Amino acid sequence: MNTASISGLVLAGGRGTRMGSVDKGLQPFGGATMAAHVLERLRPQVASVAINANQNLDAYGAFGVPVWPDDTPGFAGPLAGLEAGLRRCGTPYLLTVPCDSPFLPLDLAARLSAGLMAADADLALAVTEEHGLRQPHPVFCLVKADKADVLSAYLAAGGRRMDGWYPQIKVAEVLFEDAAAFRNINTLDELRGLDPARPPRLADVVSCLSAYDPDALPVRDAQKIIRDFVAPVRATEQVALRSALGRVLAADIVSPINVPAHDNSAMDGYALRGSDLSLDFDTRLRVIDTVYAGHASSAVPAQGECVRIMTGGVMPAGCDSVAPQEFVREEDGVIVMAPGTIRPGDNRRFAGEDLKAGSAALCKGKIIRPADLGLLASLGVAEVPVQRRLRVAFFSTGDELRSIGQPLDEGCVYDSNRYTIYGMLQRLGCDIVDMGVVRDDPAALEAALREACENADAIITSGGVSVGAADYTRQIMARLGDVTFWKIGMRPGRPLAFGRIASGGKSAFLFGLPGNPVAVMVSFYFFAREALLRMMGAEAPLPLLRARSVGAIRKKPGRTEYQRGLLSRGADGLPEVKITGSQGSGILRSMSEANCMVVLHDEQGGVQAGEMVDVLMFEGLI
Numbered sequence: 001m002n003t004a005s006i007s008g009l010v011l012a013g014g015r016g017t018r019m020g021s022v023d024k025g026l027q028p029f030g031g032a033t034m035a036a037h038v039l040e041r042l043r044p045q046v047a048s049v050a051i052n053a054n055q056n057l058d059a060y061g062a063f064g065v066p067v068w069p070d071d072t073p074g075f076a077g078p079l080a081g082l083e084a085g086l087r088r089c090g091t092p093y094l095l096t097v098p099c100d101s102p103f104l105p106l107d108l109a110a111r112l113s114a115g116l117m118a119a120d121a122d123l124a125l126a127v128t129e130e131h132g133l134r135q136p137h138p139v140f141c142l143v144k145a146d147k148a149d150v151l152s153a154y155l156a157a158g159g160r161r162m163d164g165w166y167p168q169i170k171v172a173e174v175l176f177e178d179a180a181a182f183r184n185i186n187t188l189d190e191l192r193g194l195d196p197a198r199p200p201r202l203a204d205v206v207s208c209l210s211a212y213d214p215d216a217l218p219v220r221d222a223q224k225i226i227r228d229f230v231a232p233v234r235a236t237e238q239v240a241l242r243s244a245l246g247r248v249l250a251a252d253i254v255s256p257i258n259v260p261a262h263d264n265s266a267m268d269g270y271a272l273r274g275s276d277l278s279l280d281f282d283t284r285l286r287v288i289d290t291v292y293a294g295h296a297s298s299a300v301p302a303q304g305e306c307v308r309i310m311t312g313g314v315m316p317a318g319c320d321s322v323a324p325q326e327f328v329r330e331e332d333g334v335i336v337m338a339p340g341t342i343r344p345g346d347n348r349r350f351a352g353e354d355l356k357a358g359s360a361a362l363c364k365g366k367i368i369r370p371a372d373l374g375l376l377a378s379l380g381v382a383e384v385p386v387q388r389r390l391r392v393a394f395f396s397t398g399d400e401l402r403s404i405g406q407p408l409d410e411g412c413v414y415d416s417n418r419y420t421i422y423g424m425l426q427r428l429g430c431d432i433v434d435m436g437v438v439r440d441d442p443a444a445l446e447a448a449l450r451e452a453c454e455n456a457d458a459i460i461t462s463g464g465v466s467v468g469a470a471d472y473t474r475q476i477m478a479r480l481g482d483v484t485f486w487k488i489g490m491r492p493g494r495p496l497a498f499g500r501i502a503s504g505g506k507s508a509f510l511f512g513l514p515g516n517p518v519a520v521m522v523s524f525y526f527f528a529r530e531a532l533l534r535m536m537g538a539e540a541p542l543p544l545l546r547a548r549s550v551g552a553i554r555k556k557p558g559r560t561e562y563q564r565g566l567l568s569r570g571a572d573g574l575p576e577v578k579i580t581g582s583q584g585s586g587i588l589r590s591m592s593e594a595n596c597m598v599v600l601h602d603e604q605g606g607v608q609a610g611e612m613v614d615v616l617m618f619e620g621l622i
């Protein structure tokens, strides 16, 4: 039996009573609806598909397939749907599947039809075995269309059981190993839990760790939780090539052409046939034509002939080598070169040696750099699909903060975090929403967080995440969503709030960074940066280098320390790093003087002078 003789029918005719009287097939699932998922899996297995539905017929009609309501009135159950299908299908067989089985097997039709033929049956249904018990799945069945009358008679007599009419036909059971594929989804909670497009909850993500203590969280665990929790923003746009600089590529770019398109010369000189080169005597070749780059020549040198050629010129037919002009003498239209001047194959560039037509030139997720712009241009690509820019809203919290231009009242400081955060976000290529300073006032904080959430993909705040009396930020953040508060085993940057908040039907990832001016930068670089890049669809792990520590560094094992450093070339020419003065987490000067951070890992103890340490350079740290 081939697919051409089978029609597919999605059974969506129920009232959905178990799901709170919602139409099951139309429930959102995996970025579409359950029925759409089922249709997608069924479609390749059959000649045509249709839906059996008794309500929301327009919504089902929007799938672009026929919608058939029951003939037997009164929501008579799946058997009435099967009847409607058997009466209308234009093929000898009908395959039914329920609309709440988005994982149905992709070989359902093939295996049911094989079982039906082998048993010479009228109907084949799927069965699975769970814990030794045979579990029939009668709504996954393949039926001969000419059994419609038998079924109608059973229904007309008031029969409703899926298997109630089996005694009147020949039935075959077909065993499937994967019981999960037949899983149907009955409650909305179950649906959300299984939805591949559902955002995870922090509790789910955290439960994957072997040990979890929010008050003593190792850096790598915090990084892993953040990585697992955030998801790329799925929105792309097409931009002109130049505008793609610094953006994240949203799709693989496949080369439409060979680059270069022809075998060509790598030198200004003479294109020749390698077989003409003499190993023992001078090689003498007559010049029969000249090839300029961009101007093809039809000359085909015979034995003893060559063609004058410029760099980039297309290699004449039969030529495989180029002698650079400075290594030959030309006399009266004949070139002469000594034995061994070049070898066969020298100075020739092959068609497609840069890129072959059909090969991936650039991969999705790459941040486009100048070389990539050039590469794309070499393919003739004028527009590039990129991820939409990530929108990041940020504000500073604290009554003691004054903005530039305001008088610095007693006990106050200028807000510097908003400027360091601005700089770091700008370098990442985000769209920035600067929301200023927000007072230590619950109503103002809530309003700011809601506004940020409704206007951005991610929110970055600074201050108020430790345990101080005016640190309302924590309470409000927790109230607005799924937010956790950590004390991370690191210095600086111990407190961190992280999660997702929701407001006005929108949601945004939240990074509540600590207020201390160095802590805020360290937390950004080691937590927010990677998460934001991931949201942008880019993968860009931190590039750690090794360098020799000039001095000894005191450190206790059990936490990660980030020290501000100055990397330079030592007397022996190798890189060495010096710590830049006081390392207090409020001392921005030593951060500004630094060109790198020395990363002293959890397990590491004190460092001796001359010992190698990990270093993260600031430049290039987009």
Ligand SMILES: Nc1nc2c(c(=O)[nH]1)N[C@H]1C(S)=C(S)[C@@H](COP(=O)(O)OP(=O)(O)OC[C@H]3O[C@@H](n4cnc5c(N)ncnc54)[C@H](O)[C@@H]3O)O[C@H]1N2
Residues within 6 Å of the ligand: 396, 397, 398, 400, 401, 413, 414, 415, 416, 417, 418, 462, 463, 464, 465, 466, 467, 468, 471, 492, 493, 494, 495, 513, 514, 515, 516, 517, 519, 585, 586
């Ligand atoms: N009893 C405890 N106290 C503190 C702990 C702790 O575990 N127990 N943690 C300390 C650590 S570590 C840090 S870091 C800070 C983090 O504090 P907050 O996130 O609550 O931040 P604030 O209290 O609002 O401010 C801390 C500090 O930073 C200055 N600041 C804040 N915002 C800015 C800004 N935009 N520009 C410039 N300077 C800013 C602020 O004036 C404070 O001096 O908590 C420790 N305390």
Ligand code: MOO
Residues within 6 Å of the ligand: 490, 491, 492, 493, 494, 495, 514, 516, 518, 519, 585
């Ligand atoms: O985050 Mo704090 O900087 O360790 O004082």
Ligand SMILES: [Mg+2]
Residues within 6 Å of the ligand: 463, 464, 465, 466, 467, 468, 471, 515
């Ligand atoms: Mg505080």
